[in-house]
Amino acid sequence: MISAPVISAPPATAGRHPAGEGARLGRGAVPLVAVAHGSRDPRAAATVEALLERVRQARPGLTVRSAYLDHGPPTLAQALHGLREAVVLPLLLTEAYHSRVDLPAALAEARARDSLLRVRYGTTLGPHPLLLPALERRLSEAGVRPGAPDTALVLVSAGSSDARANAVIADLASAWTARPSWAAPGFHEGGAGRWWEVVPAYASAAGPTPAEAVASLRAAGAPRVAVAPYLLAPGFFADKVRRDTLAAGADVVADVLGPSPELVEVVLERYTSALRHEPVRVPA
Template sequence: MVAVAHGSRDPRAAATVAELLGAVRERCPGLPVHASFLDHGPPAPDRVLDGLARDGAEDTVVLPLLLTAAYHSKTDIPGVLNRVRHPRLRLRTAGTLGPHPLLMDALERRLAEAGAEPGDPDTAVVLVSAGSSDASANATIARLAREWRPRGWWDVVPAYASATAPGPAEAVTALLDAGAPRVAVASYFLAPGYFADKVRNAALAAGAAAVSPVLGAAPEVADLIVRRYDEALVASCAATAV
């Protein structure tokens, strides 16, 4: 498996990806798991795949460590794979991690760690993602917020760190003005970095009572990676059979 993360100049991001993939290796002993990054640091996915091909690999799953399907999964990763010229290396591409119920469970785990008990009727939640120029990716976050409301929270609303509105501070302020007794922010980020720090600072300044840590190596995320890997294998076998 070649896992493809966004990449960051913040060294905490690569360390978090390494920890997460370590948890995946524990779940799948014997499965070679390689990290790669689209930006800001090595190794690049095509370099990893070239190395595997030179070592004689014939089959691998490329798995995006991305929380929504947007520009990186729709354009960047296919572009990288188009540069890989090894006819004996068969590539299977897994789906992005999100959306998936396991990510909602991981978000609630992280909120609990920040002091917001899951389903607390006196707590409103702001679900914050990075934001995207891809409207469908932003719509996915809004849908996840709607689907999360029935779990017992006072309310759940979406927000975005960039590209579109509302921002996290705006969303926190709106909930407090609407009468929410307490507002917690759920950080829909895989790894620490600029956006996660920006969201935390803005949300706390606006009056949020808690901001969750990034998803990182939450057990649910590691489980989901294994599931996406298995799904890619099954889908490839089904396509071959047809």
């Protein structure tokens, strides 16, 4: 069994970088190689590239390369080609099979090509406090007032065979229910209250399904039901979630997270956190 060094990113204030590190985020900085899952749907790669283009715009001069674990090039080994050092960052919203197994395997392939390669290994994008404002941004764009007390939410992730990853989504839904809207200023006008309820759902590998969660909320008397996809990019899961939840009685389905400003901040924060650690050689 191969394994990669998992470096937990310490908490940091979003959008702020420690003294001395800011300069490293521009020209001459350690390159960033962002690794997404990959999809047969071309919209997924287009969304990943749009996110990374916004990262480049936010940090001019920073070399940012994309890689995909499946369904198309470049592979991680191809993206790392020619680099002596890099920050490898998983563009994944939970830590599960892909970050624990697939990515270490891809790193091992890269080492087979270049035994001198050193990497700083970042953590997955989620969980992160900025992802709730990002979700509320997408809901607001779909016409849902953040924290609307007459609206119940279904928080939908792709789902995993790893119970720990699913528990992260359940905890996120509980946190979202328990406090007022997380939305940052500028999303909407007027005060925000508390959602009617927020429940988790999973597009695969676990239950309830998104359609079951919508039906359950309707049966419980929710006046309005909105669906918030905790998904990075469009594709099979996003399309299925939209189709099934609307058929089950959802009023609104928000867009995927995509290249939101919050995700750009999270990517840069994870990158900066990885820079605090010494590089390590890719495990064999």
